[in-house]
Structure formats: structure tokens, C-alpha cells
Amino acid sequence: MTDTTLPYSAHGDPHHLRGLYDSALGHEGPAPKRIVTGFGFWIFLLSDIVMFSCFFASYAVLLRQTAGGPSGSQVFDLRSVAAETAFLLLSSFTCGLASIAADLRNARWYQAAMAATAVLGLCFLALEAREFSGLVARGAGPTRSAFLSAFFTLVGCHGLHVSAGILWLLTMMAQVLAKGFRADILRRLLCFALFWHALDIIWVAIFSVVYLVGSGT
């Protein structure tokens, strides 16, 4: 046991309780790649949530600034929103199945679960697009009032994240198809799953803050 591996170094004091010192206070050195990647991605997600929180804050500030236009209770269709929620939460479940399949290195189940996730995500996006185009057609587009600007931006930003997530999902399916469950692809898969589940968390906040609180106005 040497006390340092630098070329200058000397042999450690033999009476020193090195083992105890190392286990109690020591630091084992750089973390493995999987931990580093996952940790970095978590930090990215936190920063993304900070960005969303700005849009949430602006929605809260502008909620009553309808400028004579429609208010939340007049534009929100909670039944459609409930269906969107169901699609998104289910897609998180299938995404979880895909992670399990990847852990078991089962390519067929992995592809099936990822495909189901993509389909559910697309269903969510379709409903959102229907909601948005309906509002614009009724003259309740984002340019109508500050309230609607904030609404379209917050919900639309989440929708953009889901769209980007689906593009990412498709490349993940292709990567596994072409290269199999390589270590670096599994790390990316971990990041993708984190991303997809984070979108769910944000959606839960949107559902409560935007739609439930908003339809009380």
C-alpha cells in the first residue's frame, strides 16, 4: 500500500491506519461512466424544470389578463385534457417497460414497448394539436390576450419537448436495432427514460396549475 502514486512519493507511514482512513473519510476516485452520465442528465433536467418554472410563473402572473377575451373556464375542455393525461401517463408506463426489456436485453419487447410509447406520445400530440387549432379557429389564439400567450407558450413548450422526445425515441429504436444493447446506448437509454418521465412530472403540474386552476377563472 503506497500513500501516493505520484512519482515523487514515498512509502506511507506503516503505523498509519490507512485502511480505516480510506474507508471512513476517503474518496474512491472518479465515478463510473453510467453514474456520471445519469448525474449530468439529471442536472440538465433540473435546468429544464427551472425554465418551465419561468413559464409557470408568467402564466400565474398573466392568468387574469384576458383583455376582454375568453378566460380559462371558457376555453378549457377538461375531458380532452383528461384523455391527454391518460395517454401521457400510459406512455410513461410503456417507457418503463422498455427500460426493463433493455435491462433483460430483450430486443423484441424493447422495440414493442418503445413503439407503443411513440404511438401514445403521438396520440397526446394529436389531441393537443386539436385543442390548439380549435382555439385559434375560435379567435382565442395566443395573440388574443396575455393570458392566452402565457397558456400557449407553457403548454406548447411541453408539447415541443414531447415532439423532440419522440424524435429522440425513434433514434433510440434505430440505434438498438443497428448496434444492439451496447453500454453507451444503454446510458443514452437511461437519459431518454429520465427525460420522458420528467415530461410526465411537468404535465402533472400543467394539469393542476394550468387546467384545474385555470378553469376556476
Place this chain on the structure above:
Amino acid sequence: MLGKLSWAAIPLDQPIPLTVGALVLVAILAVLAWIVIAGHLPYLWREWITSVDHKRIGVMYILLASVMLLRGGSDAIMMRAQQAIAYHSQGYLPPEHYNQIFSAHGTIMIFFVAMPFVIGLMNLVVPLQLGVRDVAFPTLNSVGFWLTATGSLLVNISLVIGEFARTGWLAFPPLSELSYSPGVGVDYYAWSLEISGIGTLVAGINLVTTVLKLRTRGMTYLRMPMFCWTTLASNLLIIAAFPILTATLAMLLLDRYLGFHFFTNEAGGNVMMFMNLIWAWGHPEVYILVLPAFGVFSEVVSTFSSKPLFGYRSMVLATMAICIISFMVWLHHFFTMGAGPYVNAIFGIASMIIAVPTGVKIYNWLFTMYGGRVRFATPMMWAVGFMVTFIIGGLTGVLLAVPPADFLLHNSLFLVAHFHNVVIGGTLFGAFAGYTYWFPKAFGFRLDERLGKVAFWFTLIGFYVTFIPLYSAGVLGMTRRMQHYDVAEWRPWMIAAGIGMVLMSVGVIFQILQLVVSIRHRAELRDVTGDPWDGRSLEWATSSPPPVFNFAVMPNVTGEDAYWTIKSKARRQNLEVREPDYRDIEMPRNSPTGFVCAFFATVMGFALIWHIWWMVILGLVGAFATFVVFAWRDHDEYVIPANEVARIDRANLAERRAATNFAESPA
């Protein structure tokens, strides 16, 4: 086809930007031609542009910051000259041009000088101080740098194609809304900050992950050098604050591009929401800039006093306290909003409280010097200059934190003098200290000491001659950003500030001279020991410049001041040097991903500014294609075999041993 872009976008009626732009263009073309003709292009591409080595990326960040410092400094010279002249006259700059200059000056100095300079230093030094071989995400690191470069490129393009914002460096609405700023200036501003902001966020994620997850064996949190701690705090702030900037500018852009009503006067928009959001980013931002400088000073003061940093733990605590409190003071930027006495009082008190941990730091540095064997090398001069200057800036800051006083001084030159006092005295002096301190580590030779000291004195004296008069003019009621004025009392102060600007410019010239002279005399200034300043942390444990893998064998840390401990132990015990056990080293492969990403970001940013929609789509498709190609690569690492590592390390050690024996053996 080309959106809003037409020949009218070239400001043929404004000779100054056009001439400067043409000169710069010719210079760039000449340099490019020389690079291609002399055959340096492959080297540049292989070793720098596609490099994912944190040291190279750090150097490129600092180079970018230095070039942009000249641009932002030219803006400053023009403004000082204008205000020295424009008493009872229009001066030489028309208002619409003057307004672009002060907006560009602020934007460039904060985003493209201070930010890349400190991020460059952190990139260069932190992995070395932590005793590791690279940052957590090397390729992303390169992406972050090149996106920052894209942002500054767009700002510079605005000089000759179109115009820059005339709104000030934070583009407050409603002035920055489409109805009052119909040109492309605000769009240049917003898109370049959106793009470089993503680059900064990437750098922040990368450095936080590096500090928290990649430390060598035994490098516990409380053994990390102070610079690593301030890096951690600063990058935590980046992660928490930069998304706010991204979101706020996105809202402004939605207002401008799609007719949304976030900050408009009509349809329920709320202008003060912009102020709150932008300063919720803006105040942490000033600590993002100054904390790394505090880290540099901690390293410099302890090295040149030959003592461990006084009160290391209190310094850590003060750093983290600043990190948190900096998020609770944003409202002091607009006490005049009229939030009421209670709100203003709370934010005023919070702003004064943040001076406490800063004071702790100042005392720690002073006590580190106390009783130490202080060597006044150039970095140490900057550190001492900083301590004096920053205290003055901090005290005027505490004055401004008193809401009633702020009502009188708001938007006056007193405020301008205050924040230049802390940003120049804090961040810029810190950047220069770090530059002279770590230059030998990055390039293997020292900078000329004599010229460095001359540059320091010119900058320091020039700083006081420029900004003390601005305090006075501010107290006399002069507001900021005046293109001309008719008050006789202000005139002498403006002329004095102009003279100060000349002195500071001489300082910059000496700084450039120092670099040129040092490069020419690099043989004499060469650092073969890897430890030119008798340093204390691990970056000095390897050769200068370090090999690509930093450490042939990862060091094992047993206490604070890791390298100092190793050195004194080696000296005391006078032991034979053992041959270490060399192993194969895996290093990340170079990648053009960052450069390609930035290329598409530039195309997309330019197209968005000028409403060239097909080009926007092209940029998006290109960016996605880059992502897929990057994801598809099969080998992202290469192996340096153990015998190659041994060869490099033995050569470095032999050189170092020869030098140390020569220096230490008694006559």
C-alpha cells in the same frame, strides 16, 4: 427568398462600423489565407477545432474572450470620447449609433468577455486541480464553446449587416418590443444570447458534474482547492439562472415574432414581469462572474504568500452562502418599481447581508498574506489591486442597497461607476490574475514579469481615473447613456474619465506587448519544472504544458494543498524516486460535432434574425442530422498504450529533475 435581408441592410451611410468591419474582414481573410497557404489548416482542425481536450477548449474560450475584449473595449473608448466631446454639441456619434454602441458594449463585455474568460479558466484548471484526465462530457464541452463562439459571431455580424439593439444590454420592453424597435437589432441581441446561453448551460452542467463526480482518489470535498469550490458554486448558479434568461428572451422573441403579449403595453402584457425575470437571472449572473475570480485570488494569494489559505472552511461556507443569497436580491435592481416599503426593505437588507460573506473572504485573503512570505509577482499584484478596488465597489454597492438612496442614484452614472468597479475590479482583475498565473501551465513558458507589472499599473490607475469621476458625475445627477448634455458641472468629470480611458487602453497595449515579447523570448521563459510559482495544488504536479492525459498516474490525495504535501514530504524524506506503475490510458477521441453544431446554429440564428424561413428549416435539419451522426459513432475513445505513457512521463520527469537539482543543489 432572403426574408428581410436586402442591400439596404449594409449601413453605407455609417462610415465607422463599415470601415472597421471592412478592416476586420480583411484581417480575418488574410489570417485564413496565411493558415491555408502555410499548411496549418490540418493542424488547426486536428489539434484545436475538433479537440475535446479541456485544456485546449479552455485556451480557445480565453482567446475568444480576449478578442471580444478588444471589441468591447473599442466601444468603451468611443463612448468615453463621445461624452468628453458632446457638451453643448452632438459629438461625433449620432444617437442611433451611440445607442447601439452602449448596448453592444454591455452585451459583449458580460456575455462574450467575462463569461468565456472565467469558463475558460475553469475548463483549463479544474480537471487538473481535481487530479483527473478530462471533464465529465468532453464532446459536449466542445459544443458549449462553439455555441458561445456562434453568439459572438452573430453580434459581430450585426456590425456590418443590419444593426445591433439600441435598447441597452438587457433590452427592456416595451422599448425592445416590435412597435418601438422594428429593426433587426433586438433580434440579433436575443438570438445570439439564446444560442450562447445554451453553450453556457452546457458548460455549467459539465463542470458541476466534473466537480461532483470526477475527483481523484482521496480528493474529498474539503480537500478541493478553493478554485474548485468557487467553480462549483458558480456553475450551480449557471444551471439555476441561465434557463431563466432563455425563457425570458424566448417570451420577448414570441412577442416580436408571433405577436404574443407577454411584455407589450396592450392586451394585458406586463412589462415589470420582464424586469423581475431578467434580474432573477441577472443578479445571480454577477456572482457567476465574480465567484470564479474569488477562486483565482484564493489560489494566487495562498501561493504567493507561501501559506495555506487562511480560514479555508469559512471560505467554503462564504462561497456557498453567496451562491444561495444571490438568488434573493434581484429586486434591488428596480427599487423604483414601487413595490412598497416592506418589499424594498427586505430586498435592501438581503443585499446588505450578501456583503457579509464577501467581507469574510476579504479578511481571509488578508490573513493569508499576514505573516506569509509574500512574493509580488504579477498575479499577486492583480490580487492586491483587486482587494482595494473591490472593497470600494462593494461599499458603493451597499450604499445603493439602501432604497431611499437608490431612488436618487437609480440609473445614474454612480450606478455605472459602481458596477464597473466590481466587474472590472473583481472579474476582470481576476481574469488577468488567472491568465498570468496559469499561462505557464497552459503553454510551458512564463509571461514577461516587467511588462505585466507595467500593464497592471496602467490598468489600475486608469481604472480609478476613469470611474471615480463617474461617481462624482452621478452624484451631480448625470444619468447613464447620455449621447450629449448641457450641464457645465459634468464636463470636467467626463474629460477626466476620457483621460482614464486612455490610460486603461495603454494597459491593454502593454498586455498585448507582454504576450508578443514573451512568445518571442519563450526559450528563456520556459518552465521545465511544471511548478514555476512553487504552487500548492495538483495542476502544478504535472508538466507544463501537461500531456493530453494530464497525469500519467492518477494522484492520490491525502490532505489539503495536495501538491504542497507531496513536495514537502519528498523533500523532507529525501527518498529515492520510484518508477510508477504505468497503465494504458483511455482518452476521448476528437470530434467535429461541436464545430458542426455551431455552424448550423449560426446559419439558423442568422436566418431567424432575417426571417429567412427555408434557411431556418435547413439549419434545424442539419442540427438533427449532426445529432444522429454523433449518436451513431462506434468509437468515441482511443487508447494510449502504457509504454507511450511511460515514455512521455519519463521524459517530463527527467527534465524536471534536472531543473530542480540545478536550482536546489547548494553551490
